[in-house]
Amino acid sequence: MTTWLALVGMTLIALAGPATVRAQQRDGGAARSAQQTAPIDLTGYWVSYVTENWRYRMVTPAKGEYRRIPASPAAVPIINAWDPAADERAGSQCKSYGAGNIMSVPGRLHITWQDPDTLRIDTDAGTQTRLLHFTQSTAAATSPGPPSWQGESIAVWERATGPDGGGSLRVVTTNLRPGYLRKNGVPYSDRTTVTENFDVASLPDGGKLLLVTTVVEDPVYLTGPYIVSPHFKKETDGSKWDPTPCSSTW
Amino acid sequence: MLIHLVIRRAVVPLLFAVLAAGEASAQFDFVGSWAPLATEDVQNDSLPVDYLGLALTDEARTRALSYDESQKSMMERQCAGWGAAYLVLGPFGLRVTSQTDPVNNRIVSYTIGAWEDWSEMVIWMDGRPQPSEHALHTFAGFTTGHWEGGALAARTTHVKAGFIRKTGVPLTDEATIDWRFFRHGDILTVLMVATDPVYLVEPEIVSKSFRMSRTPLDYRSECVPAYEGHEPGDSVPHFSPDHNPFADEFMKLYRLPREAVLGYRDTLYPEYRKKIKDTYVPPPPCTESCGVAGNFVLRRQ
Numbered sequence: 001m002t003t004w005l006a007l008v009g010m011t012l013i014a015l016a017g018p019a020t021v022r023a024q025q026r027d028g029g030a031a032r033s034a035q036q037t038a039p040i041d042l043t044g045y046w047v048s049y050v051t052e053n054w055r056y057r058m059v060t061p062a063k064g065e066y067r068r069i070p071a072s073p074a075a076v077p078i079i080n081a082w083d084p085a086a087d088e089r090a091g092s093q094c095k096s097y098g099a100g101n102i103m104s105v106p107g108r109l110h111i112t113w114q115d116p117d118t119l120r121i122d123t124d125a126g127t128q129t130r131l132l133h134f135t136q137s138t139a140a141a142t143s144p145g146p147p148s149w150q151g152e153s154i155a156v157w158e159r160a161t162g163p164d165g166g167g168s169l170r171v172v173t174t175n176l177r178p179g180y181l182r183k184n185g186v187p188y189s190d191r192t193t194v195t196e197n198f199d200v201a202s203l204p205d206g207g208k209l210l211l212v213t214t215v216v217e218d219p220v221y222l223t224g225p226y227i228v229s230p231h232f233k234k235e236t237d238g239s240k241w242d243p244t245p246c247s248s249t250w
Numbered sequence: 251m252l253i254h255l256v257i258r259r260a261v262v263p264l265l266f267a268v269l270a271a272g273e274a275s276a277q278f279d280f281v282g283s284w285a286p287l288a289t290e291d292v293q294n295d296s297l298p299v300d301y302l303g304l305a306l307t308d309e310a311r312t313r314a315l316s317y318d319e320s321q322k323s324m325m326e327r328q329c330a331g332w333g334a335a336y337l338v339l340g341p342f343g344l345r346v347t348s349q350t351d352p353v354n355n356r357i358v359s360y361t362i363g364a365w366e367d368w369s370e371m372v373i374w375m376d377g378r379p380q381p382s383e384h385a386l387h388t389f390a391g392f393t394t395g396h397w398e399g400g401a402l403a404a405r406t407t408h409v410k411a412g413f414i415r416k417t418g419v420p421l422t423d424e425a426t427i428d429w430r431f432f433r434h435g436d437i438l439t440v441l442m443v444a445t446d447p448v449y450l451v452e453p454e455i456v457s458k459s460f461r462m463s464r465t466p467l468d469y470r471s472e473c474v475p476a477y478e479g480h481e482p483g484d485s486v487p488h489f490s491p492d493h494n495p496f497a498d499e500f501m502k503l504y505r506l507p508r509e510a511v512l513g514y515r516d517t518l519y520p521e522y523r524k525k526i527k528d529t530y531v532p533p534p535p536c537t538e539s540c541g542v543a544g545n546f547v548l549r550r551q
Contacts, residue, residue, distance in 0.1 A: 039399075040399070047519060047520065048519070048520050049455055049518055049519070050303065050517075050518050050519070050520075051292075051303035051304070051454065051455055051456055051518060052290050052291060052292050052303060052456060052457070053290055053291050054291075054294075054302040054303045054510070054517075055291070055302065055504060055506065056291070058510070058517070058522065058523050059504075059506065059523075059526070059530055059532070060530075060532050061504075061532070061533075061536075062504075062532060062533040062534065062535055062536045063532070063535040063536065064535045064536035064537070064540050065536035065540045065541075066540060066541045067291075067539075067540065067541060068288060068289050068290065068291055069289065069541070070289070071541055076541070106519075106520040106523050107520045108520065125520065158400070158434075159400075160399050160400025160401075162277070162397055162398075162399070162400065164398060164399055165399065166398065166399020166400050166401075167399065167400050168400060168432070168434065170434070197432070197434045197439075199401065199430075199432050199439075200399075201401070201403075201430045201441055201443075203428075203443060203453065204426070204428055204443060204445050204453065205453075209441070209443075209455065211430075211432070211439065211441055211457055213432065213434060213437060213439045213457075213459060215437065225289075226289050227287050227289050227290070227437065227459050227461075228289060228290050228459075229290065229439050229441075229457040229458070229459055231441070231455060231457055240521075242520075242521075242524075244524070250527050
């Protein structure tokens with residue numbers, strides 16, 4: 001009877017838990033770190049390759065324009081009241097560099113392992129740092145601090161189980177300080193959740209491409225998910241790394 | 251006894267099915283309808299001269315500037331359709347079906363259904379060899395695929411010379427297109443890497459996301475040519491590349507730099523943003539159609 005109950009329990013666990021968790025347990029469970037079990041290598045320098053939303057990313061769009069963003073009625077007055085100089089004076093010049101938009105800001109990423117269970121993303125545009133925590137102990141178990149531009153990010157590997165391995169990194173970010181989805185003041189609130197999948201693909205010339213499928217959900221300023229997929233080319237080194245502070249006017 | 255029976259008949263198979271499903275997750279379910287998401291601008295085809303986000307050769311730029319969109323009004327070109335790249339550059343969703351081998355039940359191919367101006371794409375999954383380089387080239391091309399790292403990877407060759415944008419940016423029949431289809435939950439992201447040794451300085455890389463649709467999508471529509479102002483035998487509408495009357499329209503509308511609108515390579519990298527920092531003047535505040543989710547901009551009067 002005990003065996004059967006155990007089987008029932010295992011079934012329920014299997015049904016409740018994502019395949020990713022099972023895969024990580026098969027690879028050694030808690031004894032092995034996220035770094036050791038990484039199915040893809042995200043580390044290194046990556047540069048934005050701006051072929052999409054060019055007009056919204058490479059230059060600051062016109063005040064009041066929010067095409068392609070499902071902004072709610074509550075967002076419109078804020079969009080129309082955008083005042084970059086006021087943001088600058090208020091020390092809020094990083095509003096468009098928060099986790100809701102930072103991966104779309106043209107620039108470079110430097111991805112490293114801060115510790116075996118924390119992946120770190122530094123951006124030269126806006127000199128931001130994102131910490132992606134793979135274990136509850138380093139982030140969620142501790143009381144979350146005040147909302148911040150990059151919030152609290154929980155990461156999990158989604159492991160492909162084919163013979164060639166591979167997989168994806170899924171990141172969920174909350175506890176965000178209100179920010180902008182675009183330079184021209186399209187807002188997101190502190191109730192926003194950003195869900196990202198980081199995927200790597202090989203390019204025909206032998207290079208690597210990082211694709212970040214990003215879903216921004218905000219019950220306050222969006223009527224539906226805002227979904228973009230910025231991509232980055234791998235660079236051989238950090239020779240083009242060029243830290244630039246946040247700016248709300250450019 | 252009853253509980254033992256239930257466990258033997260239901261729970262154990264379910265447990266194995268769940269674990270087996272985890273093992274099989276490298277091959278996600280691609281079949282179904284996928285609705286397009288309009289939250290990212292990848293089309294860039296609302297004005298005649300918009301080559302933003304492209305790295306063009308001079309020859310490509312010259313040819314694109316010679317293109318007159320009224321070519322599509324010619325009787326013989328109205329139903330020509332667009333090439334394989336239009337899968338992500340067009341406005342439509344995807345309707346994916348699979349074809350299986352009746353003997354071993356393995357998937358032989360996936361088919362992405364046609365639209366009114368796009369031919370269906372068949373992705374052969376059975377490892378068949380490439381056709382001869384002299385084989386027929388079509389707008390859809392020849393596509394083979396395989397599973398790689400949890401994604402469906404595919405490559406299209408044998409494309410007919412055509413366009414990579416509806417604004418007349420050309421693509422040769424030497425082009426190849428590499429695809430990756432990533433599925434995360436109910437979101438499907440399609441990555442396109444188009445390489446052309448003649449017209450592209452660097453591959454055109456575009457990604458576009460779709461959301462699973464419970465309502466089957468069907469964009470098939472009969473194309474019936476009709477008179478649109480051009481008689482059969484009329485000359486092909488075109489411009490002298492140096493005198494395209496629309497060359498400055500997009501630049502002026504949004505005060506965009508000329509080299510960006512005309513598809514120069516450097517404009518795709520972050521350094522370019524820093525380069526134009528002191529010269530770029532934003533357009534005046536938006537007053538019309540400021541929040542439209544579709545893909546159009548204010549057109550010329």
